[in-house]
Structures are given as C-alpha cells and as structure tokens.
Amino acid sequence: VTEPGDKRVIAVSQGGSLTKETQDFVQSPGAALVKHDSKLVRRGLDELSNLLDSQWWLIERHYPLALLVDDGPGILEPIAIIEQVLTTNGYEVHSTSSEQAIELARSLHPHVAILRQITKRPDEMQFHTELSKHAQIIISATEEFEIPFEPFDMLSFPLEERELLKKTSSCVCESEWKRRQVAGVLSNTANRIIDSAHNVASALDNEIARSERYGYECSVVNLQVDQNWHEQRGDLLLRGLRDLPRLLNEQIKSFCGSYLVFPDAVYRENHFTILMPQTSLIAVERFADKLHDMIHGTNWEQLVGSSVKLSGAIWAVTYPQEGASAGDLLERIWFGPLRRLREI
Amino acid sequence: MVANIGLPPKPEEQELSSKRQELKDLENELVEHELHLATLKGELAAFEKEYLRIVGVKYAELDEIEAQIAELRARNEPRNLEAQAAAQNAHRRAEESRANTVGLAPNARRHFSNFPVLRGLYRHIARTVHPDLATNESDRAKRQALMAEANRAYEEGDETRLKAILQEYESSPESVPGEGTAAELIRVIRKIAQVKTRLSEIAEENRKLMESELFVLKTRVDEENKRGRDILKEMAAAVGLRISEAQASLKKIAEAQSA
Numbered sequence: 001v002t003e004p005g006d007k008r009v010i011a012v013s014q015g016g017s018l019t020k021e022t023q024d025f026v027q028s029p030g031a032a033l034v035k036h037d038s039k040l041v042r043r044g045l046d047e048l049s050n051l052l053d054s055q056w057w058l059i060e061r062h063y064p065l066a067l068l069v070d071d072g073p074g075i076l077e078p079i080a081i082i083e084q085v086l087t088t089n090g091y092e093v094h095s096t097s098s099e100q101a102i103e104l105a106r107s108l109h110p111h112v113a114i115l116r117q118i119t120k121r122p123d124e125m126q127f128h129t130e131l132s133k134h135a136q137i138i139i140s141a142t143e144e145f146e147i148p149f150e151p152f153d154m155l156s157f158p159l160e161e162r163e164l165l166k167k168t169s170s171c172v173c174e175s176e177w178k179r180r181q182v183a184g185v186l187s188n189t190a191n192r193i194i195d196s197a198h199n200v201a202s203a204l205d206n207e208i209a210r211s212e213r214y215g216y217e218c219s220v221v222n223l224q225v226d227q228n229w230h231e232q233r234g235d236l237l238l239r240g241l242r243d244l245p246r247l248l249n250e251q252i253k254s255f256c257g258s259y260l261v262f263p264d265a266v267y268r269e270n271h272f273t274i275l276m277p278q279t280s281l282i283a284v285e286r287f288a289d290k291l292h293d294m295i296h297g298t299n300w301e302q303l304v305g306s307s308v309k310l311s312g313a314i315w316a317v318t319y320p321q322e323g324a325s326a327g328d329l330l331e332r333i334w335f336g337p338l339r340r341l342r343e344i
Numbered sequence: 345m346v347a348n349i350g351l352p353p354k355p356e357e358q359e360l361s362s363k364r365q366e367l368k369d370l371e372n373e374l375v376e377h378e379l380h381l382a383t384l385k386g387e388l389a390a391f392e393k394e395y396l397r398i399v400g401v402k403y404a405e406l407d408e409i410e411a412q413i414a415e416l417r418a419r420n421e422p423r424n425l426e427a428q429a430a431a432q433n434a435h436r437r438a439e440e441s442r443a444n445t446v447g448l449a450p451n452a453r454r455h456f457s458n459f460p461v462l463r464g465l466y467r468h469i470a471r472t473v474h475p476d477l478a479t480n481e482s483d484r485a486k487r488q489a490l491m492a493e494a495n496r497a498y499e500e501g502d503e504t505r506l507k508a509i510l511q512e513y514e515s516s517p518e519s520v521p522g523e524g525t526a527a528e529l530i531r532v533i534r535k536i537a538q539v540k541t542r543l544s545e546i547a548e549e550n551r552k553l554m555e556s557e558l559f560v561l562k563t564r565v566d567e568e569n570k571r572g573r574d575i576l577k578e579m580a581a582a583v584g585l586r587i588s589e590a591q592a593s594l595k596k597i598a599e600a601q602s603a
Contacts (some may be wrong), residue, residue, distance in 0.1 A: 040400045040444050041392070041557045047399070047579045048564055 064172040064331065067110040067135060068095040082114060082140070085161050086168065098127060105134035111175040112168055114138045114155070136171035169327040204326035207277050208319050219284040220329050221274040222315040223291065284316045356525050363532045370539045371477065375470040377546045379463060384553055386499040391562045396445050398576045402583035404441040409590040411438035416597050462498060465506040469494045473513045476538035479531055487513070 066086050070079040083093050096104050098115075105113060113135040115128075131137060140155040153167050204220060211218045276284060291314055323329035353361070411434040418424070418431035473491055478484035490509050497505035553559055568575035 040396065040403050040441060041561055043403055044395060044399055044579060045557055045561050045564075047582060048561065048575065 064091050064112075064169075065108060065110040066091045066093050066168060067101065067105055067108065067113040068093060069098050069101045069113055069115045069131075070095060071098050071116065079116060081159060082164065085164055089165055091168070102127070102130050102134070105131055110135045112136045112138060112171040114140060114168070116140055136175045138167055138171060166325070166327065169325075169331050172327075172331060203275055204329060207275055208326055208329075210277065211319055216278045217280040217318055217320065219276040219279040219281070219316055219318040221276060221284060221287065221291070223274065223312065279318070281318045281321060284318060288314045288316065354525070356529055360525055360529045360532065363529065363536065367532050367536050367539070370536060370543070371471060371474075374474065374476070374539050374543060374546075375467050377543060378470045378474070379466055381546050381550055381553075382466065382495050382498050383463075384550065385495075386501075388553065388556075388558055388562060389499055391565070392558055395561065395565075395576060399579045399583065400441070400445045402580050402587065404438070404445045406583055406587045406590060407434070407438040407441040409587065409594055411435045413590065413594050413597060416594070416601060420597075420601060459501075462501060462503055462506065465503065465510065466494065466498045469506060469510050469513075472510065474542075476542045477535055 068079050068083055079095060083095060086093050094104065094108060094110070101113065113131055115131075115137060116139075128137065136153070138153045138155055140159070153171065155164055155167060207218050210216070276287065279287065317323055317329045317332050319329060323332055411431070414427075414431040414434035418427045421427045470491070473487045473494070475484050475487040475491055478487050490513055494506060494509050497509065565575050
C-alpha cells in the first residue's frame with residue numbers, strides 16, 4: 001500500500017478481504033486502483049452468452065431434413081455412409097424404401113431426397129415426378145448412369161463427402177426458397193433482384209464470387225420479425241411492412257458510404273434478407289445498430305393504421321468468416337447458428 | 345445602509361473574486377462527478393455480491409467437485425504427469441473460486457440504493473471535506489481519511505455514518521478558512537489545479553469501470569431483467585446441472601476405484 005494520492009498503482013487481488021488500511025486507501029479520492037475482475041465474472045459472461053444463444057436455438061433451431069431412398073443392396077456404397085455424413089453435419093435423416101418414399105415425403109416435407117440409382121421400378125419416371133413435388137431430388141449413381149430427368153442433381157460414386165454436402169446444402173436452400181416464395185408485396189428493387197438472379201442464393205453466389213475476386217468481405221443480414229407478432233398481426237404486417245424494404249433501402253443508402261454498393265431487401269414471410277456487399281463483420285454490426293434505431297424510430301402506427309410495436313431480431317453472417325459459399329451462408333441464416341446482433 | 349465608498353477593487357481582489365467563482369463552478373462539477381463515480385462503484389459492488397451469492401457459489405461448488413475428480417484420477421495414475429498437473433490446476437482453481445465466494449452473507453444487501461437523502465448528504469460531504477480543497481497537508485490527510493470513510497458509508501447506504509462524518513469535520517478547526525488576499529489567491533489557484541486533476545482522474549476511473557467485465561456482465565443481466573428474466577437464477581441453474589453431472593462422474597470414479 002502506498003500513500004493516498006500517490007500515482008503508483010496497487011493491485012487488489014481477487015478474493016480475500018482487505019485490511020482497513022487498504023480499504024481506506026482504495027476508497028480515497030486520487031488513489032489509483034486496478035481491481036482485477038474475478039475469473040468468476042469472466043465465466044459468468046460466457047455462461048450468459050451460452051444461455052442466451054441456446055435459448056434462441058431452442059426456439060429457432062430446426063434441422064434440414066433429408067430423406068434417403070434405398071431399395072436394398074446394390075453395387076454402390078451403403079446408404080449408411082450418406083446417412084452418417086449428413087447426420088454428423090446437422091441434418092435430420094430418414095431412410096425409406098421407394099415403396100414408402102412418396103407417402104413419407106408427403107408427411108415429412110423433406111428438403112431433399114437422395115435416391116440410389118434405381119433401375120428396378122417400372123414406373124421410375126412417374127415416381128421421380130411425384131417425389132420431386134415434395135423435395136429436391138439428388139440421385140446417387142455411378143458416372144455411367146444417365147439421369148432420367150434434366151432437373152435432377154447427381155452424386156457420382158465413389159462418393160466424396162464434400163460434394164455430397166455441397167449438393168445437399170444447395171438443394172436445401174432451393175427447397176427452403178421455394179417454401180418461402182416471395183409474396184406479391186415486394187418492392188420493385190427486390191423484384192428486380194429476383195428476376196435477375198432468380199433467387200437470393202444466386203444473387204449471393206454472385207456477390208461471393210465478386211468478394212473472392214477483390215478480396216472483400218460481404219454479409220447477409222436477416223431481419224426476423226417476431227413469430228407471434230407475425231401470426232397475430234399478419235394482416236398488419238403485410239400492409240405495414242410493405243414499406244419496410246423501401247425504408248431499409250433508404251437506411252442502407254444513408255449508411256452506405258464506402259461499405260455498401262448493392263444493397264437490397266427481400267421480404268419473405270416474416271424474414272427480410274438483406275445482401276450487403278463489401279460489408280465486413282464490424283460494419284454489419286454498425287448497420288444492425290442503425291437498423292435497430294430505424295425500426296424504433298419508424299411510425300408504424302402511421303404505416304399500418306394501428307398501434308403496434310414491432311419485435312424480432314437482427315441476425316447476420318459474413319463471408320468468408322462464417323461460410324464459404326452462398327449455400328453455407330443461407331443455410332446458417334435459415335437453420336442457425338448465426339450471429340444474433342440486436343434485439344428489436 | 346453603508347454605501348460603497350467608491351474605491352475600485354484591487355487587481356488581486358478582482359482576480360481572487362474571479363478565481364473563486366471558477367473554483368465554485370469546478371467544485372460543483374467535482375461533487376457531481378464524485379457522486380456519480382461513487383454510485384457506479386456502489387452499484388457494481390452490490391451487483392458483484394449478488395452475482396457471487398447466486399452464481400459464484402455454484403461455480404465454487406462445481407470447481408470443488410472437479411478438483412476432487414482430478415485428484416482421484418491423479419491418484420489412480422501416479423506416473424501420468426498430465427493428470428498430476430491437471431489435479432494441481434483444478435485444486436488451485438477451486439481454491440480461487442472458494443476465496444472469491446467465502447464469507448458472503450446470505451442476507452447481504454442485494455441492491456445498491458442511493459436514496460435522495462443519501463445523495464444529498466454525500467454531495468454536502470464531498471463539497472465540504474474533499475481532499476482536493478485542502479489548504480495544507482495535515483488538513484488534506486484528515487480530509488482524505490474522512491472522504492474514504494464517506495465513500496464507504498455511501499456504498500453501504502449508511503446515512504448515520506455520513507451524518508457523523510460531516511459533523512466531525514464541521515466541528516474541527518481546519519474548517520475555518522484563512523485570511524489575506526494574496527495567500528488566499530494562491531490557495532484558490534492551487535485548489536483549482538487540484539480539482540481539475542481530480543476531475544480527469546474521475547473520468548479515467550469511470551472509463552475503466554465501464555470497460556470492466558463486471559460492468560458488461562451487470563449491463564447484460566440488467567437488460568435481461570428488464571425483459572422479465574431472472575437470468576442470474578437461470579445461470580445458477582445451468583451451473584447446477586453441471587454440478588449434478590460432475591457429482592455423478594465423481595461417484596462413478598470413486599466406485600470404480602474402490603472396486
């Protein structure tokens with residue numbers, strides 16, 4: 001302990017009690033004090049983060065669903081290998097025979113159905129057509145096998161894990177996208193994006209390619225409106241949030257500066273996905289702040305004609321830190337985990 | 345009524361008057377900043393106690409069980425250096441956590457309360473006994489001790505002690521101001537310098553407190569509380585689950601060893 005007013009620093013260690021002399025010193029004005037935070041405080045911070053994240057997971061986390069269709073032993077690797085790879089990568093996997101596949105697909109609504117090279121069925125074409133109404137189809141087959149229909153993806157054997165995951169994830173996104181078909185309330189800008197790139201995935205693919213070429217980061221922000229709010233006040237949402245893409249665009253443009261060149265907002269049910277080219281991890285957090293303030297500052301009553309308080313959350317993923325492809329990033333946006341930036 | 349006889353004030357008197365006004369403004373600022381800092385410290389200290397009482401003790405319990413597990417493993421494999429080191433580390437961690445949480449009164453004051461009367465008293469004391477307003481070294485030392493006690497009493501919400509401190513100083517001879525314009529001017533100028541230095545120290549101390557992990561934790565816990573969640577209890581429950589797992593694991597290891 002030094003004299004009060006002395007500019008030397010004393011460190012009060014974690015734990016233990018202080019003598020009266022030390023207490024007097026650290027309480028007196030001018031005493032330079034460094035008090036180390038207890039390690040228990042650091043652990044508490046970690047605990048809190050886990051708790052808050054896991055709570056969101058409990059509510060939001062759902063797994064992409066894959067249906068494996070297999071009619072028995074063949075020349076290819078056992079379907080169990082595919083099942084193992086997908087399961088360890090966060091998929092919920094169901095296996096079935098082609099006899100039961102259609103019925104199961106109707107009830108489960110899988111994102112993707114992976115079929116083994118099927119040659120036994122007389123009604124093969126009809127079977128594929130029917131199954132494709134319920135899921136994106138991948139056919140696993142040897143390279144010599146000719147895919148019966150053009151739109152189907154093919155996995156060639158010997159199976160490569162990376163190829164399997166890439167194709168599956170791309171099918172999941174396609175499937176998810178179809179489910180969240182863009183409503184007719186899109187802004188012109190958003191429609192332009194859809195028209196020109198067909199879907200967010202291809203728009204994002206383009207952005208990623210550009211980012212890779214120029215060494216940029218790019219981000220995707222997902223503004224998710226609270227589900228309860230959406231369900232209870234869906235009509236208001238449709239009327240009021242019609243203006244949200246416009247407001248978002250204005251906000252993004254005002255923030256734009258050197259960070260953004262190609263911002264657009266897309267309305268999908270209770271999600272707004274915003275592509276943010278040249279936007280880094282840090283910049284997207286700043287944007288989340290702006291977005292949060294904008295939503296709070298917006299007169300929703302005027303827009304929807306009723307007194308409402310919008311609630312939800314702002315999420316983000318950034319290329320390349322949190323995903324290397326559009327499939328990776330969108331899968332994280334739709335299935336988590338991704339960074340929750342701000343509560344609305 | 346005696347009229348002003350018309351003599352203009354001397355330059356040093358004019359200077360003294362202007363410096364006194366400057367000092368008065370600075371003193372007001374200083375008192376508010378001291379109050380703010382003391383309040384922040386009080387809030388953090390009360391929060392830390394509450395956090396340690398609810399969550400910290402759970403960590404200490406968990407660390408104790410983990411230390412026992414590590415010790416059993418080390419005893420089981422006396423030649424395994426990694427196991428020995430792990431046991432030592434676990435023991436050290438358990439000791440540290442215990443030291444952080446030992447002696448926490450279960451009925452400790454949960455929230456820092458700074459009622460207006462306390463704030464008023466604190467302001468009055470800071471204005472009267474602040475060490476940076478001392479006129480000489482012995483006065484400064486006395487003020488230093490009183491201010492330290494006042495800070496402690498404020499943090500603990502002890503109104504009686506605050507009143508006693510104020511009374512003690514006001515009845516002491518140091519509270520009588522000195523005379524003489526030149527000497528007074530020098531004293532005031534020095535006080536101004538002291539107050540300015542203290543103001544920048546307060547700003548720095550505030551910054552450090554607000555950057556501390558404890559402040560971050562408190563802010564996040566407060567945010568969750570506002571949303572109606574008792575997050576400290578949830579955290580304690582989460583650690584409680586890990587304690588149960590560790591207890592089961594300890595039991596298993598102990599049974600395997602005795603078999």
